[in-house]
Amino acid sequence: MLSTAALSTEQAPPIGVPFAYFLTAPWFAAAAGLALAWAGPGLILTRWAPTTLAATHLLGLGFLGLTIIGALFQLLPVLVGAPVPRAVGVSRAVYGLLVPGIAMLVVGFWTSGTQIQLVALAPLGTAVAILVAALALALRRASGGGEVARAIELAMAGLLFAVGLGATIVLALGARFGLMSLPTWVDLHLSWALLGWAGVLLVAFGAQLVPLFHVTPPYPAWFRGGAPAVLFLALLGETAGHLADIALQRGAGASLALAVLAAFAVLTLRLQAARRRPVWDPTLSFWWLGMVCLLGAVAGWLLAVPHTTLGVLVLAGVAVAVPSGVLYKVAPFLAWFHLQGEQVARGRLDVAVPHMKSFVSDRAAHTHFALHAGALILLLAALAGWEVLARPAGVLFAAGAVVQGVNLLRVYLRFRAVRRQFG
Amino acid sequence: MERVLDVSDLEPPEPLERILDALDHLGAGDWLHVRHRREPFPLYGFLQRLGYAWRTERAGEASFDILIWHAAGQPPVPPNGESC
Numbered sequence: 290m291l292s293t294a295a296l297s298t299e300q301a302p303p304i305g306v307p308f309a310y311f312l313t314a315p316w317f318a319a320a321a322g323l324a325l326a327w328a329g330p331g332l333i334l335t336r337w338a339p340t341t342l343a344a345t346h347l348l349g350l351g352f353l354g355l356t357i358i359g360a361l362f363q364l365l366p367v368l369v370g371a372p373v374p375r376a377v378g379v380s381r382a383v384y385g386l387l388v389p390g391i392a393m394l395v396v397g398f399w400t401s402g403t404q405i406q407l408v409a410l411a412p413l414g415t416a417v418a419i420l421v422a423a424l425a426l427a428l429r430r431a432s433g434g435g436e437v438a439r440a441i442e443l444a445m446a447g448l449l450f451a452v453g454l455g456a457t458i459v460l461a462l463g464a465r466f467g468l469m470s471l472p473t474w475v476d477l478h479l480s481w482a483l484l485g486w487a488g489v490l491l492v493a494f495g496a497q498l499v500p501l502f503h504v505t506p507p508y509p510a511w512f513r514g515g516a517p518a519v520l521f522l523a524l525l526g527e528t529a530g531h532l533a534d535i536a537l538q539r540g541a542g543a544s545l546a547l548a549v550l551a552a553f554a555v556l557t558l559r560l561q562a563a564r565r566r567p568v569w570d571p572t573l574s575f576w577w578l579g580m581v582c583l584l585g586a587v588a589g590w591l592l593a594v595p596h597t598t599l600g601v602l603v604l605a606g607v608a609v610a611v612p613s614g615v616l617y618k619v620a621p622f623l624a625w626f627h628l629q630g631e632q633v634a635r636g637r638l639d640v641a642v643p644h645m646k647s648f649v650s651d652r653a654a655h656t657h658f659a660l661h662a663g664a665l666i667l668l669l670a671a672l673a674g675w676e677v678l679a680r681p682a683g684v685l686f687a688a689g690a691v692v693q694g695v696n697l698l699r700v701y702l703r704f705r706a707v708r709r710q711f712g
Numbered sequence: 713m714e715r716v717l718d719v720s721d722l723e724p725p726e727p728l729e730r731i732l733d734a735l736d737h738l739g740a741g742d743w744l745h746v747r748h749r750r751e752p753f754p755l756y757g758f759l760q761r762l763g764y765a766w767r768t769e770r771a772g773e774a775s776f777d778i779l780i781w782h783a784a785g786q787p788p789v790p791p792n793g794e795s796c
Binding site for chain 2: 301366367368370500501502503504506507510565566618622625626629630633634645
């Protein structure tokens with residue numbers, strides 16, 4: 290690989306682009322926690338309750354979706370050398386459509402208001418269309434990181450499947466036209482959202498970010514290059530098995546997808562144990578919690594544990610924990626990086642750029658981790674029969690998300706305070 | 713004269729900090745040879761602003777060589793005389 294002047298333009302989007310998403314996402318997670326505290330055990334004992342649908346979309350779209358999209362705007366230039374075109378305008382449009390769209394959808398689920406759900410499809414669909422078009426344009430210009438670029442393309446296809454399936458379900462319920470089997474459509478929607486979109490990105494970004502931030506040996510080339518595609522193909526196989534009603538094909542597709550995720554979890558834990566600097570930090574705590582939950586979810590699927598337990602492990606255990614940990618590296622790095630850029634651009638060497646680790650303390654991040662891990666333990670206990678623990682779990686979950694929101698806000702406010710010193 | 717800087721074992725943002733520090737002390741006609749475990753895309757914007765030119769070559773699965781020199785000067789020429 291040879292890089293020269295083609296990469297010399299300013300690659301990173303303004304810091305407000307990813308931070309708009311990062312600063313909003315925790316409040317959706319906090320709302321999910323409050324929803325559980327309000328609704329009680331009914332929210333986690335069935336996946337069909339209106340409150341359950343509201344809470345899962347607060348986490349899946351509100352927290353995970355916003356975090357991933359903010360990260361994509363930032364990581365594309367870093368990982369594949371391809372900034373999103375017109376990043377500020379695109380990110381504002383996507384954010385401006387997505388946030389009210391998610392809020393409307395959640396209110397629609399909570400109140401069983403099918404009309405509100407239908408109306409929410411318009412901003413959500415438009416936001417996804419703009420995002421996918423912008424990412425596709427960026428990836429066409431990608432100058433490096435071929436395996437990551439291909440994985441993002443697969444994840445975009447996964448997102449389109451997930452949104453298409455979800456929209457079809459809402460339309461069917463709203464317009465009262467029949468779907469052959471609603472549970473099958475919901476299963477496929479879940480598979481594509483959690484594995485085809487978030488799972489593919491988890492595997493692809495994890496294989497880049499773990500060695501980058503924790504100075505570990507690289508993931509094996511066969512895994513980096515093959516895992517996202519195998520995961521995607523496994524989901525295609527599972528989907529075809531559902532549509533053709535071939536149980537063996539369904540099972541084989543799901544098993545293969547879970548094998549990829551289990552391999553990712555084992556590799557991640559092994560590589561992090563072999564990191565060159567044996568320093569423990571909050572990001573590692575979140576990663577380890579996430580990978581243990583991922584392995585637990587795979588084992589749980591094999592043992593046919595209830596869907597609700599799998600959902601808690603995957604959503605709260607993996608999909609909230611891992612991005613939370615990564616944010617404690619990415620957010621301070623961005624603040625440091627943009628201040629360093631400001632210092633160079635203005636030639637103000639007299640203004641000291643704070644060290645990256647000083648933007649958020651390990652203690653503050655670990656407080657968030659302790660609250661989140663505590664909430665997860667209570668959630669699993671509630672699912673195991675101690676239903677009285679469901680509401681306290683919601684309170685802890687919300688508290689953890691609030692701490693996260695405050696921690697990230699402090700990073701941004703510190704950035705602004707130092708930037709003002711540049712004049 | 714070549715200055716060699718190995719940042720392969722450092723976690724972000726130390727590689728970028730060390731490279732910018734080393735460039736502060738880079739003499740006219742010298743070049744910096746950075747060894748890194750990944751391609752440092754965020755570095756390039758800084759180099760352009762600061763008036764440096766660079767070439768990046770992949771040396772292995774997790775090994776990159778980045779040569780950096782003053783844009784106004786001559787590109788570095790290795791001992792065997794081939795262009796970098």
